[in-house]
Amino acid sequence: MLLTFDDGYIDNYTFAFPVLDELGVQGSFFIPGKTFTTYELLDVNKIHYLLASTDIHIILKDLLERMDHYRGNEYSYPSNEELFQEYAKSNRFDSKEVIFVKRMLQTVLPEELRNRIASELFVEHVGISEQQLAHELYMTAEQIRTLKHHGMHIGVHGYDHYWLGNLSKEKMQQDMQKALEIMDEFIDSRKWAMNYPYGSYNEDVIRYAKEHGACVGVTTEVRIADLEIDDVMKLPRLDCNDYPPKSENYKRMGQA
Structure with missing residues (x-):
């Protein structure tokens, strides 16, 4: 079993890590380079807090x-x-309205505009500065070093947490290169693991990762991986929401 923790949140360090360390179990922590270098709030978190603060229809x-x-x-x-007609599609966890807001502010609108709108809405509805929240939300570089020192695995999760599969080839490569440079002290540059932000990838993303040392990649496809037949660069996972207390979805996918 592989336990994965995405995005570099401080609660991974304060809650999950002590339990893993006590049990002698390795966790794999996939951390966007931006979170512990600039302490800017990732778009994914800006949107999460916005959606949690105000009624979706507002x-x-x-x-x-x-x-x-x-x-x-x-x-x-x-x-x-x-x-709205193209992108407002509900999924396992979110209504079509929530999905629409996420898609517009994550990837569909031009990057400069979606950042501007997300920040405007954040200021209006959340009531805390992005900088303050970023400092409270993410692990520091020293905490990541502690994870590694205690035998935890550190993997690559891009730099800016982009939908890599939706970027131009040039911009995707720039983001990946920046991530690899920043994560260099935490990974083996000849053999590292990739976790695609939002589960977004294409063949260019996979090719670039493999050419620069990636030996495995994990996605957001929901099922139990079969290492005998699955492409090692496209491994599926179960979400934590597939397990109690949230649900027992894992039972429909085989025992885990």
Whole structure:
């Protein structure tokens, strides 16, 4: 069994690590380079806190209004109706409205614009500075060193936590190169593990990772991995929400 912990959260260090260390169990911690170097809030967390702070219908209304405001002035993108029809698709955990907000602010809108809108909405609805939250939310480099010293595995999770499969080849390579440079002290550059942010990858991402030393990659595909037949660069995982107390979904996928 492989236990994976994504995104470099401080609670991985304060809660999960002591238990793993006491039991003598190794965990694999996949940490975006940005979290412990600039202490800027990742978009994924900015959006999580925004959604947790305000009713989704209020957030959706504010988002659509801002999309209308910026469309045609500085940025070009389809109408709100077209985008909602294409991207508002519910999944196992989120309503279609939540998914729409996430997709617009994670990957669909131009990067500069989605960062601007996300920050505007964060200021309006969350009531804490992004910098303060980032310092409270993520592990420090010294804490990551402690994990490694105690036998925990450290893996690569990009630099900026982008949807790597949606980036241009050049931008994907820039993000990966930056991640590898920053993570160099924590990984074996000849044999390291990749965890694709949001589970987003394509053949260019896999090729770049393998050419630069990756020997395994984990995705967000939900099932138990079969090491006899699965591509080692596309290994599926079960989410923590597939286990009690959240659910017993794992039972439908075989015993884990």
